Amino acid sequence: MGTAQEHREKREYALSLAYERIVGEFLTAVPVIESIWFERIEPNHWSIVHPAWRAHPDRKDLRIDFNWLRQRNKRRDKLDVSIWCGDDLCGLFLAKLSRKRINVALRFLESNPYPNPLLGYMLPIGLIIAESFAFAYEAKEVAVTQPDKSLVPLYRQRGYQLNAADLSREKRKCDIRAKVLVKKV
Structure with missing residues (x-):
């Protein structure tokens, strides 16, 4: 990934874009x-998310146990962003740059479920951030790994x-697996 300064x-360039x-x-x-x-x-930021976001009535049955802080600290090659609007934490973003800088893989994106200025906009904002990281790191594509099928x-x-296998399933009117979605940048 280069030096910490690089x-x-x-990161600053990607986020300004x-x-x-x-x-x-x-x-x-x-x-x-x-x-x-x-x-x-x-x-x-993690203390804002847990337990408040996870206790939201719409999320109680989802059993989300993702620990943002642990994942961010797990590896240095993660691209992590907390997304704010004014004083409101509106979302958290975690992606990974592939070793050969071929792609930026969006791993996790979570929106604040409570009323906030960016409610309903976190998906497009997260994708813009991922694409900006891909541009800054000169990656060829952005991949979304294991997306929620309802968001496909x-x-x-x-x-x-969709990948070729899912496109083939779709043509045959079969359920898609949607393990990864890709966009060339």
Whole structure:
């Protein structure tokens, strides 16, 4: 991945690209979009997520046990971002750059389930951030690994494609597996 300084510079560049694109795309839809800002996932962010986000009535039956802080600290090659709008933590993002910088794989994206300025916009914002990291690191594609199948149509609307096996299943009117969706950048 390079030196820590190179990583910081590419991270800043990617997040500035993401900010510009997000503001440009959502300025009319979200009046406070210019208040969006990004930082690394910190221990106090995890304390906001757990247990509050997990205790939300819509998530109680999902049994989500993902620990953002542990995953961020697990490996240095992770690309982690906490997504804020004003004083509200609106989402958390975790991706990985492949060893040969072929792709940026979006691993996890979680939105704050409580009312916040970016509610309903976390998926496109997360994809813009992943694509910006891919551009900054000169990766050829962005992959979304193990997406929720109910969200596959939204990913496809944003240019992400099923792999050849899933396209074949879809043509035969069979259920797709959707283990990975890919977009060339």
